Amino acid sequence: MQPTISKIPLIQLASGDRLFLQVYKFQGAKPGKKAYIQSNLHGAEISGNAVIHQLIADLIKLDETQLIGEIWLVPVCNPVGVNQRAHHFSSGRYNSYDGKDWNRIFWDYEKTDIDIAEFARSQRNLTLTEIQQNYRKQILESFQTLREKSKHPAQIPYSEYYRTLLQSLCLDADYLLDLHSSTNQAIDYLYGFQSREESAKAFLLDYGILMNDYDGDAFDEAFIKPWLALEKHLSEQLGKPVKFDIESWTLELGSGMKMNPESVEKGIRGVKNYLASKNLLKLDNFPLPETQNYPLKLTLKTRVKRYYSPTGGMIQNRVELGKLVKSGETLYEILSFNKTEELPQIIKVKAEVDGIIFDVSTNHTVNQCDYVLAIMEQTST
Numbered sequence: 508m509q510p511t512i513s514k515i516p517l518i519q520l521a522s523g524d525r526l527f528l529q530v531y532k533f534q535g536a537k538p539g540k541k542a543y544i545q546s547n548l549h550g551a552e553i554s555g556n557a558v559i560h561q562l563i564a565d566l567i568k569l570d571e572t573q574l575i576g577e578i579w580l581v582p583v584c585n586p587v588g589v590n591q592r593a594h595h596f597s598s599g600r601y602n603s604y605d606g607k608d609w610n611r612i613f614w615d616y617e618k619t620d621i622d623i624a625e626f627a628r629s630q631r632n633l634t635l636t637e638i639q640q641n642y643r644k645q646i647l648e649s650f651q652t653l654r655e656k657s658k659h660p661a662q663i664p665y666s667e668y669y670r671t672l673l674q675s676l677c678l679d680a681d682y683l684l685d686l687h688s689s690t691n692q693a694i695d696y697l698y699g700f701q702s703r704e705e706s707a708k709a710f711l712l713d714y715g716i717l718m719n720d721y722d723g724d725a726f727d728e729a730f731i732k733p734w735l736a737l738e739k740h741l742s743e744q745l746g747k748p749v750k751f752d753i754e755s756w757t758l759e760l761g762s763g764m765k766m767n768p769e770s771v772e773k774g775i776r777g778v779k780n781y782l783a784s785k786n787l788l789k790l791d792n793f794p795l796p797e798t799q800n801y802p803l804k805l806t807l808k809t810r811v812k813r814y815y816s817p818t819g820g821m822i823q824n825r826v827e828l829g830k831l832v833k834s835g836e837t838l839y840e841i842l843s844f845n846k847t848e849e850l851p852q853i854i855k856v857k858a859e860v861d862g863i864i865f866d867v868s869t870n871h872t873v874n875q876c877d878y879v880l881a882i883m884e885q886t887s888t
């Protein structure tokens with residue numbers, strides 16, 4: 508099976524050079540669901556590109572009958588961010604022109620003037636399939652006004668122009684996967700949304716963060732938030748749980764500025780297993796037998812604790828990434844040369860909760876309030 512490869516013009520740079528996106532579309536013999544997968548939205552987070560590369564290589568070997576529906580792949584989905592540098596480092600987490608985080612710019616249908624409760628009332632006698640079609644149509648119609656605007660780039664800033672282009676590729680998808688890694692250094696984990704916990708197991712990752720507090724500006728949030736809102740209103744009005752087969756995930760595959768082979772391998776296995784468990788892909792041995800009872804440990808987003816340095820200095824003796832710590836245990840020390848005409852000091856910073864160290868800073872020099880590490884709280888069972 509060969510993909511259709513299409514090039515989408517982005518912008519022209521001051522030097523006269525041009526930037527593009529490239530989409531690899533695999534279409535199965537039978538129509539069905541659409542999976543949209545992108546990587547490298549944050550410039551330093553390159554692991555997902557290797558995952559997409561391997562997916563392309565694997566999909567090419569399949570027969571059209573082994574794909575039901577379609578898969579769209581967009582590697583290096585943020586050329587401006589990917590190419591950004593500060594000295595030797597990839598610094599592309601923020602748009603250096605306007606300071607915005609590249610993953611906090613997206614369009615959320617729920618924030619338009621739509622009355623979702625009213626829409627739910629108007630649809631309550633229809634089937635779920637009909638409601639899904641009608642709602643999707645409304646989302647796409649509302650989005651169309653943004654698309655019209657983005658055809659006149661003289662009237663909008665780049666972040667709006669860019670988000671409209673990226674979201675035009677995925678708003679009609681059923682499953683959306685955004686492949687990130689830490690910009691710093693991290694274990695492999697995922698971000699998922701409440702009521703989708705069962706599906707999360709298919710990624711075969713040990714840890715995850717369950718989004719219970721978010722504003723809809725991130726890519727995964729902007730996609731699913733309007734659907735979760737509709738589900739909530741329909742459930743209330745019909746007096747029974749309602750769930751559409753629409754999902755959105757962010758996979759965090761290891762550390763920034765590198766493609767750690769283990770993280771890439773886990774990413775490929777997880778994505779293939781997920782697509783097989785959703786019946787998009789018919790693969791021998793997939794979904795893997797361990798999927799159903801996979802011991803994924805999910806932590807609520809509000810139970811993730813980020814530690815910022817209480818004072819300026821140098822970090823030393825920090826606990827290893829991936830280690831489980833107990834409350835009260837020393838997480839790291841700060842070597843501080845206080846300008847108080849006294850000897851240098853060592854300050855110990857201790858854990859306030861039990862949990863796993865899932866993300867740590869690359870830079871061991873900290874100004875006061877700089878980020879040092881993050882813990883997912885784990886309650887012992």
Ligand SMILES: [Zn+2]
Pocket residue numbers: 549552610687688689690
């Ligand atoms: Zn990221």
